[in-house]
Amino acid sequence: MESSLGVYVHIPFCARVCPYCDFAVEAVEAPGRRGAASGDWRETEDRYIEGLLAELALRAATFSGRSLSSIYFGGGTPSLLRPESLARIREAVMAAFPPGPARPEITLEVNPSTLERERLPGFRAEAGINRLSVGVQSFDDSLLKALGRAHGADESRRTLEAARRAGFDDLSVDLLFAALHQTPEMLEADLDEAVAFGPEHISSYELVFEARTPFGRALADGRFSPYPEEGSASMVERIEERLVNAGYRRYELTNYARPGHEAVHNRRYWQRLPVLGLGVGAHSTDPSGPGRAYGARHGNPRARGAWLAGVEAGVWPIGEEEPLSREDAMAEACFLALRCAEGLDEAGFAEEFGVAPREPFGPAIDRFLGEGLLEESGPGRLILSRRGRMLADTVCAEFV
Ligand code: SF4
Incomplete structure (x- = not known):
């Protein structure tokens, strides 16, 4: 693990x-x-x-x-x-x-x-x-x-x-x-x-x-x-x-x-691995745990005074905490993977979420494959094409 x-x-x-x-x-x-x-x-x-x-x-x-x-x-x-x-x-x-x-x-x-x-x-x-x-x-x-x-x-x-x-x-x-x-x-x-x-x-x-x-x-x-x-x-x-x-x-x-x-x-x-963010305005990716099967995002206050007041008083949590839903996690898994050269490993996605990425995102994937913005890179792996990399924001936004 x-x-x-x-x-x-x-x-x-x-x-x-x-x-x-x-x-x-x-x-x-x-x-x-x-x-x-x-x-x-x-x-x-x-x-x-x-x-x-x-x-x-x-x-x-x-x-x-x-x-x-x-x-x-x-x-x-x-x-x-x-x-x-x-x-x-x-x-x-x-x-x-x-x-x-x-x-x-x-x-x-x-x-x-x-x-x-x-x-x-x-x-x-x-x-x-x-x-x-x-x-x-x-x-x-x-x-x-x-x-x-x-x-x-x-x-x-x-x-x-x-x-x-x-x-x-x-x-x-x-x-x-x-x-x-x-x-x-x-x-x-x-x-x-x-x-x-x-x-x-x-x-x-x-x-x-x-x-x-x-x-x-x-x-x-x-x-x-x-x-x-x-x-x-x-x-x-x-x-x-x-x-x-x-x-x-x-x-x-x-x-x-x-x-x-x-x-x-x-x-x-991009790999959605845990990150502990410390300090003013820092963001964290908390691991999964009880009540948050897909982990959580946490953002510290952006004002130094508010952050200091919290940490000096030993009070936690401060800032915004957002447990990730399964839908959020699936969307992130797709668009973050597509940002990377390795692309989206469909089998890895299915192992994590119990469904293939084409189940929630089939229409978007088919459309982008048809338009030449996505391409298959070996079996079960999707990557952005050259044109897709130029229009990456448009492609990634479709998964959010
Ligand atoms: S103010 Fe300028 S130097 Fe400071 S973090 Fe922002 S961009 Fe960087």
């Missing part, structure tokens, strides 16, 4: 909040950004770490007996924290969930800056981080500026080089596409530079205008226009072509990896 666990740790602090960001984040005056570390920041950091440890103690029982396969420090900008702070969390998580024989993947999201570069050796040696996800977004300064990012392209280059020097051999680079004034030529230059650097993993995300962000409001007011659909679709195609030719495999719709470097933690979400 599957008994592994991934732990997501959300750090909601950033040096500046980007105008398109819809994550649970807040701007802080962190060290190295606007002068030296202030007493306030140190106190904020320490109190937040204590809160994470308290939440871990409160929630560990739900996941007891599981062996740790990954920790993901995301945000926000978790690299604003001191290595010793990250080490405290890692040690507590590993004590609660001792890893199995395989070394757990421990990822840290890093934003390019001088502060982070100086801390890289400490992140590796002291905090035990073995994978970095670097928020490059683009190597074009005009685009970074328009996106409101706090870093320039040279900061990214220096951070990637410093990461290699510090001994990190598992690097992921985030790139944005279909963003503002980005042209196909600008995307091409970003891909060229990323490939030339040779990270083990590349994630490519389309810029999304979420309604509650400044960019979302600008779109609603007509101050921005959405990126032309055709332009973004051809960028998706070009990214796949360029990265696959460079030796990466598109193992999930937005993720490319060299063989053996697929993200262990992120795969858990």
Whole structure:
């Protein structure tokens, strides 16, 4: 029986909040950004770490007996924290969930800056981080500026080089596409530079205008226009072509990896494996148990004050909890599997739910097969076709 666990740790602090960001984040005056570390920041950091440890103690029982396969420090900008702070969390998580024989993947999201570069050796040696996800977004300064990012392209280059020097051999680079004034030529230059650097993993995300962000409001007011659909679709195609030719495999719709470097933690979400999410706004995938045969989703409060008040008072659950129905679980099993290169294993689905996927979803599957958006990949396995990958949102929405 599957008994592994991934732990997501959300750090909601950033040096500046980007105008398109819809994550649970807040701007802080962190060290190295606007002068030296202030007493306030140190106190904020320490109190937040204590809160994470308290939440871990409160929630560990739900996941007891599981062996740790990954920790993901995301945000926000978790690299604003001191290595010793990250080490405290890692040690507590590993004590609660001792890893199995395989070394757990421990990822840290890093934003390019001088502060982070100086801390890289400490992140590796002291905090035990073995994978970095670097928020490059683009190597074009005009685009970074328009996106409101706090870093320039040279900061990214220096951070990637410093990461290699510090001994990190598992690097992921985030790139944005279909963003503002980005042209196909600008995307091409970003891909060229990323490939030339040779990270083990590349994630490519389309810029999304979420309604509650400044960019979302600008779109609603007509101050921005959405990126032309055709332009973004051809960028998706070009990214796949360029990265696959460079030796990466598109193992999930937005993720490319060299063989053996697929993200262990992120795969858990697509495989619907348990994840304990700690911190402000963190989401969890709780395992099945009494009264929730298909597990549950849990979302922590997005406001730091509400989350801290709960964990410091030792009160649980806080936030929203949603047990999954059989119908929800079947829908998720289909659309999450279709996001991945392996696709949907019909026999595995039937084993879990007692019915073949064609029973609840026959009309949708037949239609997409007929339209060439889905295809059979070996017996009993459905995958998105090339055109299906370009229209993935439309296909996946049909299963929800
Ligand atoms: S750095 Fe990342 S998490 Fe922070 S505000 Fe910008 S997009 Fe959001």
